[in-house]
Amino acid sequence: MVTRTTDIQTEEDQLIPSQESKAPSSQPLSVLGGNPVLYPLELPQSDTRTSTPAVGQRATRPDGRLHGLGQTQYIDDISFPHMLHAKILRSEYPHARIVNIDTSEAEKMPGVIATITGAEVPENTFGPTYQDQPVLAYPIARHLGDGVAAVAATTEQLATEALEKIKVEYEPLTPVFDPLEAIEDDSPKIHGESNIYTSKIIKKGDVEKALKDSPHVFHRQYKTQMVEHVPLEPQATIASWDGNGRVTIWSSLGRITLGREDISRTLAIPQSRIRLIGTIVGGNFGGKNEIRNEPIVALLSKKSRRPVKCVFTRDEEFTSSTIRHPFIMDYTTGVNDEGLILARKIRLVLDGGAYCSWTGTTIGKGSILAPGPYNIENVFVEAYAVYTNKTTTGAMRGFGAPQVCFAYESQMDEIAHKLGIDPLEIRLKNGFSENSLSPTSQTLQSVALKESLNQASDRFGWKEWKA
Amino acid sequence: MLIELRVNGELRSADVPPETTLLKMLREHLDLPGTKLGCDVGDCGTCTVIVDGVSVNSCLLLAGRAKGSEVTTIEGLANSNTLHPLQQKFEEYGALQCGFCGPGMLMSAKNLLDNNPTPTVYEVRDALAGNLCRCTGYTKIIEAVVDVSRDMKAESDA
């Protein structure tokens, strides 16, 4: 730190050429007059909002107007007097036992008001399916995105600097990263006795016999990658307590009712003493569907007796929020000469990362949807979700559907190509229609698959192009 | 250090530490939180503002460098009687969803139309490539910008 700011400032006055800008363009600014904007604006409403009937209108959005004016308040746009800023220290190992955490040096820094570790969280587990995630890892850290301690300080910069002063003693444990390795009996275990933490079977007809009897059998393995939601707004929270011991939490969470239950559980206070406000969320896509830093910020606020804000950095948004499950998918499909599907056998392995999160829903939807929107009498799907010491996978737009669709639709085209059938024809031939039976033998209604195939093909000019 | 600049036509000043970015100065020192922080390293474009007639990522520009400049932020796009044509069309098209990219996107679009009132669709895409959006697939945003330029052309032809 250069300590001569004042010297430099006097020098600087001489050195800066002039108040006139040297920036490249000398074009006049086309700022309209009358700024800053004063509200309310008296603007006409569009017909789409004022006519009846309301349903079917291309109604404009009142929140859309605020977005365009820059008037929408996301969490990071809210602040309070005396508010502190929180930062979270992340694990140094993908798998380790935390032996000791010493926050005393950080606490001595001027401007650092409170610190917290996992040991201080009243009920240090949460999760929508299994409560296997810690608010702050203790005593085991299971991936590098796990928080191990948090700091509240008067500025973000100070809070960041304070993290460096926290001493964490780890006893590294053997990590496992590959889901196929993790599935083996002798792999290092991440929670409990098996890394397979959830599985699903869908069984209809006799798939083995039907495959044996099929004139053509296709087999292929498909794989998908880990994907991040990339909401443009990183996750953010503010917590503030009042004199009645009631906490108000502003959060970028998309599910406040259940979020309040989780906060109540982790903080061990009644739900009636928690007010959770979900402001406009700056992009969710599934990544903001469970609590993340809300209990940490609430506890720091309680300890410091000040409002506390925590905003994820872009890096944290990648490493410490959930991401999309990678799938390893084995597809075996039996068809007859006309391209009718006789049997489909599927094995799915989901890389679950360090915690379960929304895997229950992902494996459920993934398995049910895996055979595709096709009439198939003989179906067998087995799916396994496996813990690894990587970023937690959770809800993301489609819950396993984009993964299995990539597999079933790739294989559909492979079959069509091999049998010399047009890709549109093979889909129309096998596709669901009204009252078709799903792989779980549910009678389907309001089925519009073939309508979508036909309309898309017409719009695209599929037949003309094929001819 | 004392930074004086003209923001949305008004002379503003603040005493900020020398490492302060223009983004931070606008949001935290000048009470203009319309400009957003999305990545803080110039990748996402949510912090786009116009400085002396060109669009920049305000997270990469030190406030000291903007000293004496003319800065336009999203708060300066409308006036008290009318929305800017871009804001109007963005609203009509439903161009923004979560809206977090919106302020930056609009400033990039304004910067384009200030410099090139009749852009091609490719030029619109190119002008917005520094503003990431995860919600919209950019489609309605591009349509709205093209529509504004069409109106501007019609107006100037009339």
Place this chain on the structure above:
Amino acid sequence: MKSLDYIAPNSAEAAVALLSENGESACPLAGGTDLVVDLKHAPGDIELLVDVSRIDEFRGIEETEDGLRIGSMVTYGEIMSNPICLEKTPAIVDASHTIGAVQTRNLGTIGGNLVTCVPSADSAPALMVLDAEVTVAGLDGKRRMPIEDFFVGPRKTSLEPYELLVDIWIPKKNLGKPSDFYKFGLRKGQALALVNAAAAIDIKKGKIIDPRIALGAVAPTPIRALKAEALLANEKPTPELIVEASEIAVTECKPIDDFRASLKYRQQLVRTLTRRVLTRSVEIASNR
């Protein structure tokens, strides 16, 4: 970002003096599109930023009797809208257009791009094929060198302590020389180069004269493909010859294998890009 001091001197002399007075704790700041990011992630020992972006002698684009002078603090945006560059050095304009996005191009400077000296610097190949020279200023005044000599290694230039890049010169004879630039990145917008390539040639009496090929992101610094150039010199520009030159260019590269691309893939890109920039340059030259 950690605490820093900031100062904006108004002459090269003053800037050099400030840098020398403050030693390693001081660092010149140009457009800041790379440096400010570095300061946020890994500030190191830097305590003072010397903003050189407003220094008059580092700015401006003009054509003189010697050739074209581009001030080091000229932004890519300025290059892209400059009539002289558009007419006489289109490869530099093309290269500028591929850098970052509009906002980056409005802040980032050509000098900053060269001084940062990453192997993938997009402006480098386009400048190299036009035989650009650079002027640097230091405590002992100014010196000038061919641009190839400026690049020493990844993030390492031949700038001595307290020296600053003043301007870039394109020799008069190369203004309007048929040339082409091609960059390949992982997407169309805001991409870093996996490989970039530029070529410039003249054709006289049906033969290639003064061929130049430069490649980026395929070696520790941007490089010239000298053997490939030698193969082309004074030959008839046939598609077969261009393919052969492109294969030789592949052998002149030492690309890395990293998470962005494998060595083998980068070689494939060198093969394709070299052929394309040469083919295009020949087309331009032939249509004269």
Place this chain on the structure above:
Amino acid sequence: MKKRGRGMACMWYPIGFTVLANPSAATVKVNTDGTATLLTGTVETGQGALTVLGQIAAETLGLSTDDVHVVSGDTDVTPMDTGAIASRTTYVTGNAIVKAAEKAREILFEAAAPLLNVKPNQLEARDKRIQVLGFPSSSIPISDVVQHSESVVGNPAIGSASYNPPTLAMDPETGQGKPFNTYVYATQIADVEVDDETGEVEILKIVAVHDCGTPINPMLVEGQIQGGISMGVGFALQEEILFEEGRQINPNLTNYIMPTSLDMPELEVGLVDNYDPTGPFGAKGAGEPTAVPTAAAIMNAIYDAVGVRITSLPATAERVMMAILEKQDSEKTAATG
């Protein structure tokens, strides 16, 4: 050289949670001036849910969208909601709102019936009036009815209700059951160009035709489809979190490659005409399914263009190029061998 190819993919996708209860509750209050307030515990995450939910409340009450103010996302104020997840908002929360608004409407019908000399079940709410079914001339402005109900009858027009989609548990051994109440369907077709010397895939156009039941707000449904496709494009060609020993090596928007405006193709969006009798005004949902078939359609188009089948996503230019080179090698071997 650039090679052109076309590929299609279709899909099905369920609305709501898998078997598990995922209820929503809602409260609708009609004001004495004929405007209304809707309380919902869901949160606006950008898709325009609050606008759509307001339209549903307005439709049930015979009001315009602008007449309904939507209050959301505050546990002190708004009723229970499972939240913005599982493409459930329009369908599940929407159904709860219809039921809640119907309760408020019922109060208005009770108050208006004696004034119009009919039974409550002979009334409808349309064009901001309570009218005798099919007889617009015999009607009273809603504002008057609310005032009458509130200050004369003493019964304010307010309704609260909840909805949970009915499901049947899946058999643990066979998975047989009814895990969801309804599904949507879609087809997307991609037109691509593959550069067979760099492996670069350029998507020229995607046609997407989706079923969402009745589109409550077609503009917002289009927005969902276009946005879903952009996520699908990233999933298909660019996006991947890379790890080294458990550490993410590209946790930033410089090296995690998502589509920019230059990477998105021209999109043509269509909606099939469909009506689901179990949904609010026939609506189902649109959020997630829009991102589902894109990658598959693009992979099929790549195969059509250059004859290589990408079985591991994303189909980066490198992966496509390496597959092309492998194919060329094996063709050479086959030709010489």
